[in-house]
Amino acid sequence: MTRVPDDRGLMMYWAFDEGTGASALESVSNVRDDIQYVFNDAEFTEPCDPQWRRGVSGSGLLFDGYSTYIAHPFKGDPTGEPAYRSALSIGVWVAPRSYEWGDEGKLSAIINRHDRERKQGYLLGLFRHGTWSFQVGLEGGRWEELRAPDGHELPKNEWSYLNAVFDGNEGEMKLYLNGGEIASAALPRGSRLAEAAGMDLLIGKNNHSSLLSETFSLHMFSGIIDELKIYNRALSPEEAAASYRHMLDSAHGGDRPQLYYDEIKLDRTPLLADRHRPQYHVSPPAHWMNEPHAPIYFDGQYHLFYQHNPHGPFFHQIHWGHWVSKDMVHWRDLPVALAPEKDRLAPDGIWSGSATYDAEGLPVLFFTAGNDSASPNQSVALARSVYSRDGDPDLVHWVKHPEPLIVQKKGMGAFGDFRDPFVWKDDDGWYALVGSGIEGEGGAALAFSSQDMMNWTYKGPFFKADIGKFPYLGPIWELPVLLPLGSDKQGVNKHLLLVSPVGEGADVEVFYWIGQLDKHRLSFVPDQEEPQLIDVGDFHFTGPSGMVDPKTGRKIIFTIAQGERPSLQEYKAGWAHNGGLPISVYLRDDGRLGIEPIEELQSLRGAKRLSLRDKSLAEANAMLRDVQGDMLEIQLEMEPGSAERFGIKVRRTPDGEEETLLYYDLNQAMLMVDRTKTTLHPGEKCGGIQGGKLELLGENLKLHIYLDRSMIEAYANGLKSLTTRAYPSRSDALGLELWADGDTAVKSMDIWDMQSIW
Template identity: 35%
Template sequence: MQLNLHNPETDEDFFVGFYDPINALELYTWSFISATFDSKTGYVALAFNGKISYETINEDLIGCTLIRSDEPLLIGKYNNPMVEFGVSRQLPSGLLDEVCIYNKSLTPKQMQEEYLSYTNGKHPNLDFSQIALDSSVYEGDRYRPQYHGLPPAVWMNEPHSPFYYKGMYHVFYQHNPSGPYWSQIRWGHIASTDMIHWKYLKDAVVPTKGVCPEGVWTGGACIGPDGQPWLAITAGTNKSTWSGQNIAFAHPKDISDPYLQDWVIEKKVSITQPNDNSQGERDQFRDPYIWYDDGTYYMLVSTSIPGAGGSANVYTSTNMHDWTFRNYLYQCDYNLYPEQGAHWECVILLPISTKDKTKTKYILFDCPQYTVDGYVVDCYYWIGDFDKNSCKFIPDNDKPRLFDMGRGIYTGQNGYCFLTDEDKASGKTNYEDGRTVIYAIAQGKDAGTNQNYYSGWAHNFAIPLELFLSDDGNEVIREPIKEIESLYGETLYELNETKSFNDVNNDISNIRSDSFRIDMNISINSNNEKYQVGLDVRYNKVVSNIGTEKTSITFSNDGVFINRLQSTLHDYVNKQPSYTYQSVKNDYDVIILMDRSMLEVYIDDVMSFTTRVYPKYGNSDYIHFFSENASLNINSMKIIQMKGAYNDNITPAYYGNVGDLEA
């Protein structure tokens, strides 16, 4: 409670604040809050559910009067909240029912009687459905994806901690339910039977007094020694006696619930970072990644080696309670590869095998963090081997490789290798025989925080990818998971013979969609030193005096890239092109996933581009081939309209405030 007061003796205005030192508002239940001030005695009291939680007699307040304000009275919001990126913070996410203001001070007995009068002696229940965030408010949002994983509302950051348990896939994500900005992060939770059609669930783990009061950051998950899922969390604390980032565990409250909606955080942290920099630089200690293999539990914790760049600590255990620090997983030469940054986040290590399972290696991912300007946070990887005795990763080549060429959109990767029920039924037990799937965030930052503010949401999942090792052991094959086929709607166009790009343009000239999949094989022939061919998506046929809109998937003499320079006529969107994949050849296999503002392109199964596009006009929804200084033939092509992952019938994107681009 904050009081703005006037002292008549000194003729001074001042404010004073009081808070409840005992209670925090509980999640998913009603709380009855009372506050009183008596200027005659200086008595101040706060009550929680009818019981006094704080009271004092402050003689300095005797005779002081409340200052009349021209500002509106706000309940549940600060009059002068912290503003960051144009967004007012410090706002609770919840429901507000009865509000009563009295022109008198209440005694403790009267505050208790008020509570009892509302509850009739029985505290009211609140079902989660009454307070769940409502995704229907985004119906018709022109940029919000329709078949990608995403929270029901507001903010998400990286997805993490996936696991498969009793026929259900679970994945968590960094979440702020209060607004489209980063603050007091907790774990959102979604579950699915196919990794495509997701059910929104309660936030699983939240900032908790003692263990993680400052936030619950990215972590990992595995099936523990009790046969039940365990969550390993980054516990954000404000303790000064150890690192502000430590590792704790959470467990399902009701293992019979197929959705595992309620979780309980252990009462103390399990791994604390030493203060002597022996296990990474202090306060660079987060994002635990955990798995079980042949009697041993392994945990990676992202960190940095003091003065030597990013890495990850490796810990092992046989019971998930007693952990032994083993080693730094891998040290990349920071001076030789400065793009690897001063610190690492989201370090994960996964087995990948050839499709025939004759060869298995490991893939190490990281997201470097920088202390100098000039770098973009991206997802990097190495292919190599993991020595389980020394707990060291040995790369085939020390040079880090970009996993995605979208330029900082695909980040915060996480994944798992798991045995399906069918695998187990067939007798498979080896961890490395499992299915390797990776998740990531698809950043929406290119539209800016203003877009977040007005749309009320920020970011979403990239499509889950299944990873394989190429037959030669040098490349990672990435494929959208096969379950995506459940989203297939009408086939809009199918070509099974070679045609010129002009002929195909005639065939597809009337196809309009902002949510589709394209599979195609193209051939290029050019005798020119410089050439460009490709496919425009979110293409507008109109070229006006202010320009046009199109996003060009481009194959050139320099390689493959996504040209976004004309992707929108909005002036606030970052339209920087993607990186260039330096593969120059005569034919390409291409997969394209378009989902409103989401664009994912896969080239020959070994490179991907994840990017965002934000067309301003409603008629920027055509598809069109182009060619400059080269011949372009389409050997095969299939365009499929995609259904929604949350509703088969998608509400059309709303462009009523801008309409179509006109000549």
């Protein structure tokens, strides 16, 4: 029979068996502690309780990694003088979901009441890559730490039982993992722990967390916590083992507790009612993303990856998130594909890259490996799918090659800026472009070739800019993409080169050139020196990636749709950014680049709300009065007549107090958006007038508009897009109104409701 744990000296105990609600009972004092959680009093979505999950016994509390924590009030000497104790033990079950980077050497706290500067209190928490530690402040001004040794890191998405013991009388600290001792440290006999006077005890948040962007508290726990006990005595090795074994025998039939991925994964459910979060654009379940990248088609499915921080809606500790789709429209969330690990390859971040096929036709990922202990701290690395070994149809499992494949050397571009490999394969081998620059000359894409995908030869700059002529192209390029466009009318084979400039003076947009690939020299010759913009929405359409669709031969581009919100709004919302709609690009007969949303998006159409032909502006607006929505598809053709400026107002309140105007300026040949009345919310920053050149050459204005909550995408005449954002303060900002500064004719207008993909 399993020994029942001895709870003598139990000072505090949270069973976390509530399973619902926004408080947790500390059963020794019978105090019910509030659970802090961003959506307890939500501003943009429906308020909801903190997330509870199945625990090791009953339920457990899920900590989201950036907003969830418990503050248990201090009950001690009211004078503020520290009390001392000769022993302290902690026992807790934890299942981490993600790890932090470990800024300033601080721990993501599981439980703590400490002040390191004053050498008081205690802290049990995680560090980088699952390392964990117990720290105490001792009488006399000493700070002691005991870290779990290598090989005893806490695995993600699994239950682990931790015991941390301070025994001042015997002069030792000990750590136990799953009932077994893994570390000990000697202290002077008779040591006493100095309590951190006047401080609350925090669960899930560090007492002295660093602040990021003046908003986000770092060093918070991400995952599930259950069965947390604190004793005023030192547990023996036998007691630690018995507590572990008792839980296994009493609740799990003697086996280790199982935790299924679906029980701990990021949950998008609380965000589905967010009045600003797009519902038919691809997005992570929650938290942060930046550019989607590495699209690839394999075994009947499209895969798309994205830069992701699973710990919260802020830029930090970047992983590769992963989606899969049958049609590039309806996506499924998959587990993180690549994460920083305790290795020599990429411990500090898994940055952007691309996907291609190996010699057997299996998918491989090329990524930027972040290693701050190396110089430079960026290199090109590879991960292989284990599809061929375990029949993994969703390509969930990836194994990194242990060494970088391409390491930047002096003279190979701007040293220290070397990232975002774009790799493709043809009958002659593999080729790669890497984003960088040329010192004193501007941004550049560097070219490499390989016969076996593993050994690479530097071929020199593929293409570089003259920063003197085009200063907005910046000193560094990121995310180079090369796509074949086929032959023009003269039979000349053309390619499309995309780049994203960064650095001092750079305009962070997606610039492109149409030109010819010189495969012998592995270089690019543009048709014209000056770059063009795909999108004129000003920093909302960025982070390009691309692929040739093997099913249809189309050239598809994916982008990030920047959220353009202050950090506080992203904190309150629980998410940051989403993907833009996939677009198909092609070479038009007139030599210009054609741009269209993919036709599969029509599968999202719901009810048709309006269809009209050849109406005056007034007639069309009369028919529009009953059409409202923030998830719509609109196709509109307007003939200028006497008007010089004309277009459509979207996300409009009935009184026009809030509205966003998309319009064309005929005299300046500009596609524009006026957001001066977009929102009255004092915390949002969207505003002003943005736009860019669009030469219609006598054509009517043809707009294809997608509204998806805060997202507004307008495709004009198959030539340009304008992507922007709107965060109205009023819930009735759902109306539409056509607008012109003169007489104009509405040649056609069709509107559909659009359905969520989630």
